Structures are given as structure tokens and as C-alpha cells.
Amino acid sequence: MYKKEEKKKPTGQLKDDLDYEDDLNDGSNSDDDDDSNDVAKISESEFASESDDDDSEDDSRDQRLKDFMKIWNHYRPKLVNDISRVAYVCSPHPTIMIHANASGNNDPEDHEAVERVIDKWILSKNFVNEDDQEKERARLIHTFWLEHNQFVNKQGYFAKKHIWYTAGDDNNQAHTWHRLYSLPNTLVFGKVACIACAQPLGIGQAERNWKAIKRTCKGHRNRLAPVKGKKQAVVCAAYSDEKSESRRMRAQRAGELWTEEDYTFLKLDHYCSGSVMERIREMNIKNFRCYEEDWEKEQFDRNGDGRHASRVSAKYGGIKFLDEDTKKSGVFLPYKCAVMVKCSKATTMAKKVVGKGYIYNILGVFEGFDEEVDFEVQDEDLYEKFERNWTFYEMIEDYYREYPDPNIRILKEKDDEGNED
Numbered sequence: 001m002y003k004k005e006e007k008k009k010p011t012g013q014l015k016d017d018l019d020y021e022d023d024l025n026d027g028s029n030s031d032d033d034d035d036s037n038d039v040a041k042i043s044e045s046e047f048a049s050e051s052d053d054d055d056s057e058d059d060s061r062d063q064r065l066k067d068f069m070k071i072w073n074h075y076r077p078k079l080v081n082d083i084s085r086v087a088y089v090c091s092p093h094p095t096i097m098i099h100a101n102a103s104g105n106n107d108p109e110d111h112e113a114v115e116r117v118i119d120k121w122i123l124s125k126n127f128v129n130e131d132d133q134e135k136e137r138a139r140l141i142h143t144f145w146l147e148h149n150q151f152v153n154k155q156g157y158f159a160k161k162h163i164w165y166t167a168g169d170d171n172n173q174a175h176t177w178h179r180l181y182s183l184p185n186t187l188v189f190g191k192v193a194c195i196a197c198a199q200p201l202g203i204g205q206a207e208r209n210w211k212a213i214k215r216t217c218k219g220h221r222n223r224l225a226p227v228k229g230k231k232q233a234v235v236c237a238a239y240s241d242e243k244s245e246s247r248r249m250r251a252q253r254a255g256e257l258w259t260e261e262d263y264t265f266l267k268l269d270h271y272c273s274g275s276v277m278e279r280i281r282e283m284n285i286k287n288f289r290c291y292e293e294d295w296e297k298e299q300f301d302r303n304g305d306g307r308h309a310s311r312v313s314a315k316y317g318g319i320k321f322l323d324e325d326t327k328k329s330g331v332f333l334p335y336k337c338a339v340m341v342k343c344s345k346a347t348t349m350a351k352k353v354v355g356k357g358y359i360y361n362i363l364g365v366f367e368g369f370d371e372e373v374d375f376e377v378q379d380e381d382l383y384e385k386f387e388r389n390w391t392f393y394e395m396i397e398d399y400y401r402e403y404p405d406p407n408i409r410i411l412k413e414k415d416d417e418g419n420e421d
Contacts, residue, residue, distance in 0.1 A: 083199050085113035089148070090193035092167035092177050101152055114192070115141055121195055122188060126318060126331055128367045140188050147189035157185040173197075212237040285406075288319060290396055291413040292388045299343065299356040309338040309360055316362050319408070321392075322399035329399060330366040330384075333375075337363045339385050361385040362392070 088100055089110050099105060118140050127133035150156040154164070163181045166172050175198035183190035216232040217224050224232070298308065317334040338360040343352040362385070363375060369382040386392050400410050 082113040082116050083196055085110050086117050086192060086196040087174070087199070089114065090151075090178070090189070090196055091174050092151075092164075093170075093174070094164070094168050097152065114144060117192060117196065118144060118188070122191060126334055126371075128320075128329060128331060144188040144192060147186045151182070151189060157181070208237065209233065212240065285409050287409050287411055288315070288396075289411050289413075290393045292393075296388065299353045300340070300358045301356050302358055304340045304358060304360075309340070312338040312360050312362070319396060320399050320403075320405075321364060321395040322402060323395055324398060328366055329403075330364045333363045333365050333371065339363045339375075341385065361387055 085107075088096065091097065091100065119137065122140055123133070123137050127136070151158050158181075163177075167177055175194050178190055178193040178197060182193050212233040213229060216236050217229050221229075221232075296312065300308070313333075313335055316332045317337050318331065320329060320331045322329045339362070340358055341361050343357045343359055363383060364386055365371075365375070365383045366381070368379075369375070370378065375383045397410060400408060
């Protein structure tokens with residue numbers, strides 16, 4: 001075995017020996033100091049890196065918040081519409097009521113939304129005089145806010161305690177609550193609240209289910225039994241949901257919430273306006289065919305036909321006309337403007353059909369007519385029964401030519417045939 005050689009001390013004086021030992025001790029201490037300095041440097045670097053990570057995490061959190069607010073502000077005008085504002089104001093849930101009536105949440109746009117909703121849903125469009133319509137509008141809005149004040153402060157009928165226990169239930173639907181408690185005891189507030197809170201969110205779920213059924217029950221499977229078809233549709237829908245979830249997760253990891261395919265599929269642009277929104281706007285426009293259609297030329301016996309009368313009233317009800325001779329404007333009585341008359345030279349130019357001989361004329365009323373009273377007992381100057389001929393349709397064209405209405409579109413026979421082509 002080899003032995004490790006020991007380091008020999010230099011011979012000499014005792015002072016030299018002591019100096020040598022001191023040098024050895026100083027050397028070992030210097031190494032320890034170097035190690036401790038290295039450890040201190042490492043710990044400082046690690047602390048600095050951790051603080052940098054915290055700062056970067058805070059910065060990323062702030063950036064995500066800014067991105068979220070940017071997206072929200074972009075789509076807010078479409079999401080915060082008149083109906084959602086009115087439903088927010090009329091919600092009976094205690095938490096929403098406290099938030100809606102807080103001092104910092106009083107938005108003037110909520111009041112404007114209520115007025116627009118009342119104009120659209122409650123205010124009658126059958127006024128001939130604009131001043132009368134404005135007076136009725138003011139009365140409806142004033143009544144709404146009086147009743148809303150009782151609703152918020154739990155006064156009057158709303159002072160009963162038992163009605164508020166169900167209002168705080170998260171499973172309770174707001175429109176059901178208003179239908180039970182607000183609608184029977186208020187004049188305007190209950191109607192507005194029921195309609196605003198009962199708007200459907202959409203038919204997407206039904207459409208997706210029908211898509212799954214069509215995907216499975218096609219081809220050789222078109223005669224599947226209902227039970228088997230239902231089971232396969234559930235399996236197909238579950239698979240599609242998992243596939244869509246996987247696609248969404250990949251998009252989220254890439255930082256994408258919406259893709260170009262989403263806008264293309266929905267037929268919308270980046271401002272959520274497109275052909276779909278245009279069709280929704282056009283749904284509020286009434287296309288009036290300003291001519292006598294083929295189904296209107298039918299004659300009946302003395303008993304008439306209630307279904308035909310309802311169809312005639314649906315077409316002409318609420319349409320206005322202008323008599324150029326008397327310069328008087330009127331409106332065809334809504335819902336019940338079809339009046340049955342016997343075919344004669346005084347009532348119609350149509351040729352009488354054997355066994356029938358009765359047709360429907362259109363009842364037009366003027367200012368001062370009372371809709372609640374039968375027209376036969378009222379002054380003859382307040383109404384007139386019109387036969388549907390070319391002069392009748394000219395009166396309608398003259399009115400809307402002089403007083404255009406954006407909600408009424410006049411279609412002539414040639415124009416209508418062109419649209420159908």
C-alpha cells in the first residue's frame with residue numbers, strides 16, 4: 001500500500017512555523033469566503049429571476065384584461081340592446097334590483113331604452129292625429145315609471161312580503177314572476193316587464209339536435225325507429241361536442257377566441273352586421289300588396305267566411321289612406337276592417353256568382369271614430385265602406401307618397417311579380 005506523503009514544514013525558527021500555519025489558515029478561510037460569496041450571488045440571482053417572473057405575470061394579466069375589455073367594448077353595442085336594458089331594469093331578483101338601483105348605476109340610456117320599447121310594443125300605431133299619439137305616449141311612459149317606482153320601493157301591491165320570496169329564487173323565471181304578480185296589478189309596467197324578460201335566447205339547441213338527427217338518419221338509415229334514431233343522435237352529438245371542444249382548446253392555446261370561419265358561417269362581419277341582421281330588420285317592415293290579389297275575389301253565401309275575413313283584416317288593418325277629393329286621411333280599422341256586403345250595383349262592380357253573391361268590403365274610419373262602438377250606430381261621416389278597385393288603391397298610394405312610413409313598403413302588381421321572379 002502506498003502512503004500519502006505528508007507535506008513537510010520548512011525548517012527554521014518558530015516564527016516561521018507560526019507564519020506558515022497562519023498562511024494555511026488564511027488560505028482555508030479565503031476559500032470559505034469565496035464559497036459563501038458564490039452562494040450569495042446565486043441566491044440574489046434566483047431572487048431577481050423570481051421577481052422578474054412576478055412582474056412578467058402581472059404584465060400578462062394586465063394585458064389579458066386589456067384584451068378582454070377591448071373585445072367587450074367592441075361587441076357591447078350589440079349585446080347591451082334595448083331589450084336587455086329593460087329586462088335589467090325590470091328584474092325582480094333582489095341582487096339585480098340592488099345593483100340596478102345603486103346611485104352609480106343610473107344610466108340615462110336605460111330610460112331611453114324603456115321609451116323606445118314602449119313605442120314599439122305598447123303604443124298604438126292607429127292614431128290619425130300626431131298630437132293624440134304623443135299624449136298617449138307621454139301617459140304610457142309616465143305610468144310606467146310610477147309603477148316601476150312602486151316596484152322598486154315595494155309599495156302598493158308590491159308591499160306584500162310573500163311575493164318576494166319567490167323572486168329571490170335563482171330557479172324562478174322573471175317573466176313568470178311578472179305574469180303572476182305585475183301584469184294583473186299594473187297598467188303598463190307588467191306588460192313591458194313580461195315581454196322584455198320573456199325574450200327567447202335563440203333556437204340553437206333545437207337546430208343542433210336536428211342537425212345530429214339528419215346526420216344519422218339519412219341514406220340507408222332513413223327508416224330508423226325513433227328510439228334507435230334518438231340514441232344514435234345522442235352519440236353523434238356527444239362526439240361532435242368533444243370534437244368542437246378540442247378545436248376550441250387548440251384555438252385558445254393559440255390565443256384565438258374567434259376565427260374567420262365563425263364569421264363566415266354566421267354570415268356576419270366583424271361588427272356583427274350582415275345579411276342575417278338585414279333580414280331581421282326587414283322582418284319589421286310590412287309588405288303591402290297594393291292591388292287586389294286572386295284570393296280576395298272570392299264570393300260567399302250570406303253566412304260569410306270568418307277565416308277569409310280575418311285574412312282580409314290582416315292585410316288591410318292599420319293601412320292608411322288619403323282621399324284627394326275631401327283631403328281627409330283615415331285608417332282601415334285594425335283586426336276587423338272586413339265588412340260583408342251583398343253584391344249589387346251600389347256596392348260592387350263584380351259579377352254576382354250563382355248561389356253566393358256576398359263579398360267583403362274594407363271599413364275605413366276617420367278621426368273621431370270610436371273603435372269600441374259598433375260602426376253602424378255611429379255617424380256615417382266617421383266611416384266609409386270601400387270597394388277594392390283602382391281608385392281604392394290609389395288613395396293608399398297617395399297617402400304613403402305624401403307621408404312615407406319606413407315600416408310600410410308599397411308593392412304594386414308589376415313590382416311584386418318582379419320580386420317573385
